Amino acid sequence: ETGVTQTPRHLVMGMTNKKSLKCEQHLGHNAMYWYKQSAKKPLELMFVYSLEERVENNSVPSRFSPECPNSSHLFLHLHTLQPEDSALYLCASSQDRRANTGELFFGEGSRLTVL
Amino acid sequence: KNQVEQSPQSLIILEGKNCTLQCNYTVSPFSNLRWYKQDTGRGPVSLTIMTFSENTKSNGRYTATLDADTKQSSLHITASQLSDSASYICVVSGRAGNMLTFGGGTRLMVKP
Numbered sequence: 001e002t003g004v005t006q007t008p009r010h011l012v013m014g015m016t017n018k019k020s021l022k023c024e025q026h027l028g029h030n031a032m033y034w035y036k037q038s039a040k041k042p043l044e045l046m047f048v049y050s051l052e053e054r055v056e057n058n059s060v061p062s063r064f065s066p067e068c069p070n071s072s073h074l075f076l077h078l079h080t081l082q083p084e085d086s087a088l089y090l091c092a093s094s095q096d097r098r099a100n101t102g103e104l105f106f107g108e109g110s111r112l113t114v115l
Numbered sequence: 116k117n118q119v120e121q122s123p124q125s126l127i128i129l130e131g132k133n134c135t136l137q138c139n140y141t142v143s144p145f146s147n148l149r150w151y152k153q154d155t156g157r158g159p160v161s162l163t164i165m166t167f168s169e170n171t172k173s174n175g176r177y178t179a180t181l182d183a184d185t186k187q188s189s190l191h192i193t194a195s196q197l198s199d200s201a202s203y204i205c206v207v208s209g210r211a212g213n214m215l216t217f218g219g220g221t222r223l224m225v226k227p
Contacts, residue, residue, distance in 0.1 A: 106158030
Protein backbone atom coordinates (compact mmCIF):
# COMPACT_ATOMS: atom_id res chain seq x y z
CA GLU A 1 0.00 0.00 0.00
CA THR A 2 1.18 3.52 -0.71
CA GLY A 3 1.62 5.95 2.16
CA VAL A 4 -1.35 8.20 1.35
CA THR A 5 -4.34 6.79 -0.51
CA GLN A 6 -7.09 8.87 -2.07
CA THR A 7 -10.44 7.73 -3.46
CA PRO A 8 -11.99 8.17 -5.87
CA ARG A 9 -9.24 9.04 -8.35
CA HIS A 10 -11.77 10.60 -10.71
CA LEU A 11 -15.17 12.13 -9.98
CA VAL A 12 -17.71 13.83 -12.22
CA MET A 13 -20.62 15.52 -10.51
CA GLY A 14 -23.42 17.93 -11.21
CA MET A 15 -23.78 21.17 -9.33
CA THR A 16 -26.62 19.83 -7.20
CA ASN A 17 -24.89 16.58 -6.20
CA LYS A 18 -23.38 15.68 -2.86
CA LYS A 19 -20.20 13.64 -2.93
CA SER A 20 -17.20 12.98 -0.71
CA LEU A 21 -13.49 12.55 -1.26
CA LYS A 22 -11.63 10.18 1.03
CA CYS A 23 -8.02 10.13 2.14
CA GLU A 24 -6.23 7.57 4.27
CA GLN A 25 -2.62 7.67 5.44
CA HIS A 26 -0.64 4.66 6.64
CA LEU A 27 2.43 6.58 7.83
CA GLY A 28 1.50 7.24 11.44
CA HIS A 29 1.50 10.99 10.82
CA ASN A 30 -0.30 13.48 13.03
CA ALA A 31 -1.19 16.15 10.48
CA MET A 32 -3.29 15.89 7.32
CA TYR A 33 -4.05 18.46 4.64
CA TRP A 34 -6.34 19.16 1.71
CA TYR A 35 -4.88 21.10 -1.21
CA LYS A 36 -6.52 22.28 -4.42
CA GLN A 37 -4.49 22.24 -7.63
CA SER A 38 -5.92 24.13 -10.59
CA ALA A 39 -4.35 24.36 -13.99
CA LYS A 40 -1.40 26.76 -14.15
CA LYS A 41 -1.84 27.86 -10.52
CA PRO A 42 0.21 27.01 -7.43
CA LEU A 43 -1.20 24.55 -4.94
CA GLU A 44 -3.71 26.18 -2.63
CA LEU A 45 -4.01 25.03 0.97
CA MET A 46 -7.62 24.40 1.94
CA PHE A 47 -7.60 22.71 5.33
CA VAL A 48 -5.13 21.47 7.92
CA TYR A 49 -5.87 18.96 10.66
CA SER A 50 -3.50 18.19 13.50
CA LEU A 51 -4.36 15.32 15.79
CA GLU A 52 -7.91 15.41 14.38
CA GLU A 53 -8.43 19.07 15.24
CA ARG A 54 -8.83 21.57 12.42
CA VAL A 55 -6.20 24.23 12.84
CA GLU A 56 -6.40 26.18 9.59
CA ASN A 57 -9.17 27.00 7.15
CA ASN A 58 -7.95 29.27 4.43
CA SER A 59 -11.25 31.00 3.72
CA VAL A 60 -12.60 28.07 1.77
CA PRO A 61 -16.27 28.31 0.67
CA SER A 62 -18.71 26.43 2.87
CA ARG A 63 -19.64 24.14 -0.02
CA PHE A 64 -16.43 22.31 0.95
CA SER A 65 -16.73 20.61 4.33
CA PRO A 66 -13.84 18.63 5.82
CA GLU A 67 -14.08 15.84 8.33
CA CYS A 68 -11.28 14.12 10.22
CA PRO A 69 -12.64 11.25 12.34
CA ASN A 70 -9.17 10.07 13.38
CA SER A 71 -5.53 10.79 12.61
CA SER A 72 -5.48 8.34 9.69
CA HIS A 73 -8.57 9.41 7.78
CA LEU A 74 -9.64 12.66 6.17
CA PHE A 75 -12.73 13.43 4.14
CA LEU A 76 -13.78 16.35 1.98
CA HIS A 77 -17.54 16.59 1.61
CA LEU A 78 -18.73 18.38 -1.51
CA HIS A 79 -22.11 20.06 -1.91
CA THR A 80 -23.55 22.36 -4.58
CA LEU A 81 -20.22 22.92 -6.23
CA GLN A 82 -19.53 25.29 -9.11
CA PRO A 83 -17.79 24.51 -12.41
CA GLU A 84 -14.79 26.57 -11.27
CA ASP A 85 -14.29 24.06 -8.46
CA SER A 86 -13.13 21.54 -11.05
CA ALA A 87 -9.53 20.74 -10.12
CA LEU A 88 -7.19 18.11 -8.72
CA TYR A 89 -7.69 17.76 -4.98
CA LEU A 90 -4.62 16.52 -3.18
CA CYS A 91 -4.46 15.07 0.28
CA ALA A 92 -1.17 15.17 2.16
CA SER A 93 0.17 14.21 5.55
CA SER A 94 3.21 15.11 7.63
CA GLN A 95 4.69 13.92 10.90
CA ASP A 96 3.32 16.98 12.63
CA ARG A 97 1.91 20.31 11.61
CA ARG A 98 5.26 22.05 11.75
CA ALA A 99 5.40 22.06 7.99
CA ASN A 100 8.57 24.09 8.03
CA THR A 101 10.52 21.08 9.26
CA GLY A 102 8.60 18.09 7.97
CA GLU A 103 8.13 16.68 4.52
CA LEU A 104 4.66 16.53 3.01
CA PHE A 105 3.62 13.15 1.65
CA PHE A 106 0.95 13.51 -1.01
CA GLY A 107 -1.69 11.14 -2.26
CA GLU A 108 -2.31 10.59 -5.96
CA GLY A 109 -5.11 13.13 -6.01
CA SER A 110 -8.81 13.10 -6.88
CA ARG A 111 -9.59 14.69 -10.24
CA LEU A 112 -12.93 16.47 -9.84
CA THR A 113 -15.05 17.71 -12.72
CA VAL A 114 -18.17 19.74 -11.96
CA LEU A 115 -20.66 19.95 -14.81
CA LYS B 116 3.91 39.06 0.66
CA ASN B 117 5.64 35.68 0.41
CA GLN B 118 6.03 34.57 -3.18
CA VAL B 119 7.76 31.82 -5.11
CA GLU B 120 8.35 32.32 -8.82
CA GLN B 121 9.53 29.51 -11.07
CA SER B 122 10.94 29.69 -14.55
CA PRO B 123 10.52 28.67 -17.22
CA GLN B 124 6.85 27.73 -17.05
CA SER B 125 7.46 24.93 -19.51
CA LEU B 126 10.47 23.37 -21.17
CA ILE B 127 11.03 20.79 -23.89
CA ILE B 128 14.39 19.05 -24.20
CA LEU B 129 15.77 16.04 -26.01
CA GLU B 130 16.56 12.85 -24.15
CA GLY B 131 20.10 12.83 -22.84
CA LYS B 132 20.39 16.61 -22.58
CA ASN B 133 20.82 18.60 -19.37
CA CYS B 134 18.51 21.32 -18.13
CA THR B 135 18.21 23.77 -15.25
CA LEU B 136 15.03 24.96 -13.60
CA GLN B 137 14.93 28.17 -11.58
CA CYS B 138 13.14 29.20 -8.40
CA ASN B 139 13.17 32.71 -6.92
CA TYR B 140 11.50 33.44 -3.61
CA THR B 141 10.73 36.32 -1.29
CA VAL B 142 9.85 34.24 1.79
CA SER B 143 11.42 35.66 4.93
CA PRO B 144 12.59 34.54 7.41
CA PHE B 145 13.63 31.46 5.48
CA SER B 146 13.61 27.93 6.87
CA ASN B 147 14.01 25.51 3.98
CA LEU B 148 13.27 24.93 0.32
CA ARG B 149 12.05 21.71 -1.25
CA TRP B 150 11.82 20.56 -4.83
CA TYR B 151 8.96 18.21 -5.65
CA LYS B 152 8.41 16.16 -8.80
CA GLN B 153 4.85 15.63 -9.93
CA ASP B 154 4.17 13.11 -12.67
CA THR B 155 1.03 13.68 -14.73
CA GLY B 156 -2.02 12.48 -12.82
CA ARG B 157 -0.01 11.74 -9.68
CA GLY B 158 0.76 13.50 -6.41
CA PRO B 159 4.00 15.45 -5.85
CA VAL B 160 6.99 13.56 -4.46
CA SER B 161 9.86 15.26 -2.63
CA LEU B 162 13.20 15.23 -4.47
CA THR B 163 15.38 17.21 -2.12
CA ILE B 164 15.35 19.71 0.73
CA MET B 165 17.73 22.63 1.09
CA THR B 166 18.29 24.39 4.40
CA PHE B 167 19.84 27.80 4.96
CA SER B 168 23.38 26.50 5.34
CA GLU B 169 23.36 24.21 2.30
CA ASN B 170 24.53 25.36 -1.12
CA THR B 171 24.33 22.16 -3.13
CA LYS B 172 22.64 18.81 -2.72
CA SER B 173 22.42 15.92 -5.16
CA ASN B 174 19.91 13.12 -5.55
CA GLY B 175 21.05 10.91 -8.41
CA ARG B 176 20.85 12.92 -11.61
CA TYR B 177 19.15 15.81 -9.79
CA THR B 178 21.29 18.55 -8.24
CA ALA B 179 19.71 21.41 -6.31
CA THR B 180 21.51 24.62 -5.45
CA LEU B 181 20.57 27.37 -3.04
CA ASP B 182 21.79 30.95 -2.72
CA ALA B 183 20.12 32.29 0.41
CA ASP B 184 21.58 35.74 -0.14
CA THR B 185 19.92 36.24 -3.51
CA LYS B 186 16.96 34.02 -2.56
CA GLN B 187 17.41 31.77 -5.58
CA SER B 188 17.45 28.03 -6.08
CA SER B 189 17.99 25.89 -9.13
CA LEU B 190 17.35 22.27 -9.99
CA HIS B 191 19.75 20.80 -12.52
CA ILE B 192 18.87 17.57 -14.29
CA THR B 193 21.73 15.70 -15.91
CA ALA B 194 21.41 13.28 -18.84
CA SER B 195 17.64 13.60 -18.96
CA GLN B 196 15.45 10.54 -19.40
CA LEU B 197 11.91 10.20 -20.70
CA SER B 198 10.77 9.50 -17.15
CA ASP B 199 11.92 12.97 -16.12
CA SER B 200 8.89 14.39 -17.95
CA ALA B 201 6.87 15.91 -15.14
CA SER B 202 6.11 19.15 -13.33
CA TYR B 203 8.73 20.33 -10.86
CA ILE B 204 7.46 22.38 -7.95
CA CYS B 205 9.53 24.60 -5.68
CA VAL B 206 8.16 24.98 -2.14
CA VAL B 207 9.60 27.40 0.39
CA SER B 208 9.01 27.24 4.12
CA GLY B 209 9.35 30.20 6.42
CA ARG B 210 10.46 29.99 10.03
CA ALA B 211 7.42 31.94 11.14
CA GLY B 212 4.58 29.53 11.70
CA ASN B 213 3.80 26.65 9.42
CA MET B 214 3.22 28.45 6.15
CA LEU B 215 4.44 26.88 2.95
CA THR B 216 4.60 28.92 -0.23
CA PHE B 217 4.31 26.97 -3.46
CA GLY B 218 5.65 27.97 -6.85
CA GLY B 219 3.58 27.49 -9.95
CA GLY B 220 5.85 24.74 -11.22
CA THR B 221 7.85 24.09 -14.36
CA ARG B 222 6.42 21.54 -16.76
CA LEU B 223 9.28 19.58 -18.33
CA MET B 224 8.86 17.38 -21.37
CA VAL B 225 11.70 15.12 -22.45
CA LYS B 226 11.42 13.93 -26.05
CA PRO B 227 13.19 10.95 -27.59
